[in-house]
Amino acid sequence: MGIMIGEPTMRGRGLGTEGVELIVDYGFNALDLHSIWLTTYEFNAAGRKAYARAGFKEVGRRRQCRFQAGRFWDEIHLDILAEEFTRSRLVGRLETLGNARSL
Secondary structure: OOOOOOOHHHOOOOHHHHHHHHHHHHHHHOOOOOEEEEEEEOOOHHHHHHHHHOOOEEEEEEEEEEEEOOEEEEEEEEEEEHHHOOOOOOHHHHHHHHHHHOO
8 A cells, every 4th residue: 555645735634544544444344354564664754644543553664674865764564453443434335335236
């Protein structure tokens, strides 16, 4: 999963967090996944913040494996389990859609 808010004036408004939550919601409630895992880098502060707000937890690091901007950075591994995701927006909509399809 990757997310980027390219327009500087749109950053800091929670759009990244909302995007991550919607992707996770779809993974758990439409695709019935059990866990979702991602990798980011230590220098990606905004991404790490959005992932944490969506419920991701750090599960490991690969230390100093990425050289960028004149220094080495850690690769950070994060995951979330379906049972940890509590902010679904899709559950009611998917149930309604399922009922409409069965008519």
